[in-house]
Amino acid sequence: xxxxxxxxxxxxxxxxxxxxxxxxxxxPKPEFESGYVVPDAQLPLPRAELLAWxxxxxxxxxxxxxxxxxxxxRSRMGVFLLSLxxxxxxxxxxxxxxxxxxxxxxxxxxLFSGSYTVPLTVLFFFLIPLVFTLLFGRTxxxxxxxxxxxxxxxxxRPVRMGAWLNAFLGMIPYLYLGLAVLFAATTTEFIIxxxxxxxxxxxxxxxxxxxLFAGLLLVSGVFIARPYCRFLCPYGVLLNxxxxxSWKHMTITPAECIQCRLCENVCPYDAIDFPQTKKNPAGQxxxxxxxxxxxxxxxxxxxxxxxxxxxxxxxxxxxxSRVRLARMIQATPVSKDQPEIPEITAxxxxxxxxxxxxxxVATIEDDFLTGSRIFGGFVGLVFGITLIRxxxxxxxxxxxxxxxxxxxxxxxxxxxxxxxxxxxx
Amino acid sequence: MDKQSRRQFIRLAVRGTLFGGIALVTGNLIxxxxxxxxGKNRKSGPTVWQLNPAKCIQCGRxxxxxVKTPSxxxxxxxxxxxxxxxxxxGYFKPGTKTLDTGAxxxxxxxxxxxxxxxxxxxxxxxxxxxxxxxxxKCVKGCGAFGNGSLQLQVRHxxxxxxxxxxxxxxxxxxxxxxxxxxxxxxxxxxxKEKV
Numbered sequence: 001x002x003x004x005x006x007x008x009x010x011x012x013x014x015x016x017x018x019x020x021x022x023x024x025x026x027x028p029k030p031e032f033e034s035g036y037v038v039p040d041a042q043l044p045l046p047r048a049e050l051l052a053w054x055x056x057x058x059x060x061x062x063x064x065x066x067x068x069x070x071x072x073x074r075s076r077m078g079v080f081l082l083s084l085x086x087x088x089x090x091x092x093x094x095x096x097x098x099x100x101x102x103x104x105x106x107x108x109x110x111l112f113s114g115s116y117t118v119p120l121t122v123l124f125f126f127l128i129p130l131v132f133t134l135l136f137g138r139t140x141x142x143x144x145x146x147x148x149x150x151x152x153x154x155x156x157r158p159v160r161m162g163a164w165l166n167a168f169l170g171m172i173p174y175l176y177l178g179l180a181v182l183f184a185a186t187t188t189e190f191i192i193x194x195x196x197x198x199x200x201x202x203x204x205x206x207x208x209x210x211x212l213f214a215g216l217l218l219v220s221g222v223f224i225a226r227p228y229c230r231f232l233c234p235y236g237v238l239l240n241x242x243x244x245x246s247w248k249h250m251t252i253t254p255a256e257c258i259q260c261r262l263c264e265n266v267c268p269y270d271a272i273d274f275p276q277t278k279k280n281p282a283g284q285x286x287x288x289x290x291x292x293x294x295x296x297x298x299x300x301x302x303x304x305x306x307x308x309x310x311x312x313x314x315x316x317x318x319x320x321s322r323v324r325l326a327r328m329i330q331a332t333p334v335s336k337d338q339p340e341i342p343e344i345t346a347x348x349x350x351x352x353x354x355x356x357x358x359x360x361v362a363t364i365e366d367d368f369l370t371g372s373r374i375f376g377g378f379v380g381l382v383f384g385i386t387l388i389r390x391x392x393x394x395x396x397x398x399x400x401x402x403x404x405x406x407x408x409x410x411x412x413x414x415x416x417x418x419x420x421x422x423x424x425x
Numbered sequence: 426m427d428k429q430s431r432r433q434f435i436r437l438a439v440r441g442t443l444f445g446g447i448a449l450v451t452g453n454l455i456x457x458x459x460x461x462x463x464g465k466n467r468k469s470g471p472t473v474w475q476l477n478p479a480k481c482i483q484c485g486r487x488x489x490x491x492v493k494t495p496s497x498x499x500x501x502x503x504x505x506x507x508x509x510x511x512x513x514x515g516y517f518k519p520g521t522k523t524l525d526t527g528a529x530x531x532x533x534x535x536x537x538x539x540x541x542x543x544x545x546x547x548x549x550x551x552x553x554x555x556x557x558x559x560x561x562k563c564v565k566g567c568g569a570f571g572n573g574s575l576q577l578q579v580r581h582x583x584x585x586x587x588x589x590x591x592x593x594x595x596x597x598x599x600x601x602x603x604x605x606x607x608x609x610x611x612x613x614x615x616x617k618e619k620v
Contacts, residue, residue: 023478023573025615027508034544041503041620043610046473046581095585102588110454116603117468118454127451134443190589203585205493245440321599342484346598349482 052121055094059128059144062086066143067136069410070250076410079142083149091146096199100125100145101235102192104177105184112185129235133242137249141229141239141407147198148229148407154218155225158268166270167386169231170405174382177234178375186367188320192234225268229407240404250401250408254420257398264399266415271406276396287391294388301380309376310369317368326361329354472603474590478576478613480600483561483568487577490592491559497583498559498592500537500552503612503620506574509547515567515575516540516550532562554580573613581609 032038062082069078090096098106103126110118129140141148161169180192193199197214200206206214221227229236243249252263252272263272317323325343332344347357401412455469476487476498487498511524516538521530526540537556541549552575559577567575593601604611612620 023506023568023576023613023615025506025572026570027510027572029505030509030547032544032547036543036547036549038504038507041501041505041612043501043578043612044580044582046584046586046606046609049471049606052471097585098588106588107450107454110457111450117457119471120455120469121471123451123454123469127447130447134440134447189594193588194591194594199492199587203492242443245436245443247440321594342482342486342597346480346482346484350480350598 052119055090056121056124056128058089059125062089062144063128063132063140066139066408067132070139070142070408071136071248074250074254074410074413076414079410083143083152086144087146087149087153089146090144091150091198091202096146096196096202097193098122098125099147100129100140101147101233102190102196104235104238105180105190105192108181108184109187113187116187130238130242133239133246135247137246137403137408138239138243138406139250139408141236142409145229146202147233148226150198150201151218151221151226151228152409154221155268156222158225159223160265161224161270163270163390166230166405167390171382171386172231173234173237175379176232177237178378180234182316182368182371182375183319186317186320186364186371197228226407230269230405243406244404246403249403250406250410250413252399252401252412253416253418254413255418258418259398260417261399262417263412263415266412267401267406268411269405269407269409271402272412273396273400273402275398276393287393290391291388294384294391298381298384298388301384302377303380305376305378305380305383306373307376309372309374309379312376313369313372314365316372317365320364320368322357323361323364326357329357468605471606473579473581473586473606473609474584474593474601475579475604475609475611476577476592476596476600477602477611478564478573478578478600480598481561481564481577482598482600483565483577484597485560485562486595486597487592488558488560490595492585492587492591493583495557496559496592497580497585498577499554499557499580499583500559500561500563500575501578501580501610501612502550502552503574503576503614504549505620506572506614507550508572508574509543509549510571511546511548513540513548513550513567514570515563517566519566532566534558534560534562538563550575572615576612578610578612 062085066079066082069075069082090099098121103122106116106118106122107126109116129144132140143149176192180190183189183191195213197210197217200210201214217227224230259275264274266272318327325347328341328343329347332341401408488496491497512521516532517524517530518532523530528536531538535556535558537553537558539551539553541551543549561577564575564577567573590601614620
């Protein structure tokens, strides 16, 4: 009976105490007479570190094999089979995490935040494809990235999109990359991971919105080949830059192009540049004038971007949880009748002063001002350069893969009738 | 210098610059990790997500915000802290008069806590993890009136270890953080010590 009274007493005390709970020894450790042994807490271990390194090794091996298959063997079948393996391993077995696309954010956060250290395995996931692409082109996209290979499986009826549509939709990844870097640099959140369309399918478990997004991408992917890779993937931006200056790159023809035009309609990604032997299709004078106008417009676009970014910084900062908390506290009147908001309850019990939070938030908003301006300027620059690249008509005699946008998938190779010249090798 | 070789030279120069950039970023990231790159005390090892029970306010979002259903967060029982009470405030709803295992008397919405008699007046409480959804109702009860031996923890074999934990993003108390893989649990003992 005494025990019940003690419990009752603590019940009353408990009701009066604040909600945040810490372990307090209210009841003594029982002394068992029946020989009962107190069990240990069950703490199962996470996936071993060795397996994280196995992932890095598999990445390195698949990437090397993909490069060999594309550049040396010129085998679409090989690339296809390898891509199935990658989809199974990185997609369905590893469930898409950590991936090279998402690793952008870990690296950014580590560069800007003092407290976060990027694990070496994640750093390697970010670096290895970049280095490979700088050497051999985007073989990572061809057969290693589970996202790309997944979309490749459904691209049955690709349609041509036209240069302007390709260029304008192609600016979305730059926006996405810019935002992802902004939010990662301010330790706000990882938007690439949050809006990742395919992990839900890899895990066979996601919210309705995620499944809808993935479904839309896959269905549109039947007609617009690899929509995520071309018009969303932020890592693709970096790979595009690397690939444009790569040491080696796959070619459509193994020897000399004979201008047979058989590869013209093959590429589902509109990544084949057609010959451009007429120097000035639109008239030399007109083109030069347009280019001069655009180069004058470029600084204005950048400045406009910086200005717009500065105007938007408070909205963007609203994504940050600390900023959100501060705004929530300011918007909520202090009264007992209000239903409890967990954020505010947690803040009150954390012992941090409101003033402290406001100073912290002011710093974050300052960071966002700088970041949003850089982001805005970047978007302006990308817009300007996209326009310039659309107008420019570089001289080309052959059908060549566009080094930036070509995924090195090797689909075009089978259509080239030219045989490798055996006498030269 | 003809046009072709000029182009090649520019490409070579840019390629070199890009290599330099990659090396610079890598060097920076590796050097800032401090001395031990390998071994036990290094910072550069893989991390996993864990929640700090000392910050947790049992809002119930662990149950609903995990990408897995049911959540990878489960109630974990630190038996060494448990009082083995007959009237367990983590097991029974407040105001329960007869202490038996009737479902209507249990705080746990899925009856994941098993109550077994040890000896008078002690009862052992075990969590059935296959049932537990990580809502934290029992944790709240135990922490408010008991010893606080029931605590929410990310159970690593169940966790997908997302690059950014979806519960962490929504945690109102900021209780989640990345912890080194070598020390993956944050069970709180009495005061500040770990269990």
